[in-house]
Amino acid sequence: MSANNAREWQHQHERVYEPNRKVVKRKVRVHKKWITTGEKFMYCIFAVTAIIACLYIITFSSQTDQLNRQVQKLESNVETQETNVANLNYKVKELSQPDRIVSFAKEHGLKIKNTRVKQASEISMN
Numbered sequence: 652m653s654a655n656n657a658r659e660w661q662h663q664h665e666r667v668y669e670p671n672r673k674v675v676k677r678k679v680r681v682h683k684k685w686i687t688t689g690e691k692f693m694y695c696i697f698a699v700t701a702i703i704a705c706l707y708i709i710t711f712s713s714q715t716d717q718l719n720r721q722v723q724k725l726e727s728n729v730e731t732q733e734t735n736v737a738n739l740n741y742k743v744k745e746l747s748q749p750d751r752i753v754s755f756a757k758e759h760g761l762k763i764k765n766t767r768v769k770q771a772s773e774i775s776m777n
Contacts, residue, residue: 753763
């Protein structure tokens, strides 16, 4: 009987201590990726495309700026040449006045008798 009593006591003891026994359950964490591999690939392609577009825009704007500066330099050169030409044309008109030509001729010993001095630009060749 002692064996039967021992078994009953063991079963009762196990039943009493089972609810008190703490069962450690480990939570299984599923590591979910924040960004998938396909999304990373798409983001990389987008970033590379954006960088290439930015570089193209920057180089295009710098080339345009250089071209504009060259155009401005050429325009300033043209303006200075135009003023030089205008000054020279004024000097030509000033030096080709008939009174000046006659006085210059008289200083160098030429004698003018009843002739009219005309400007060369007024004479037309027909």
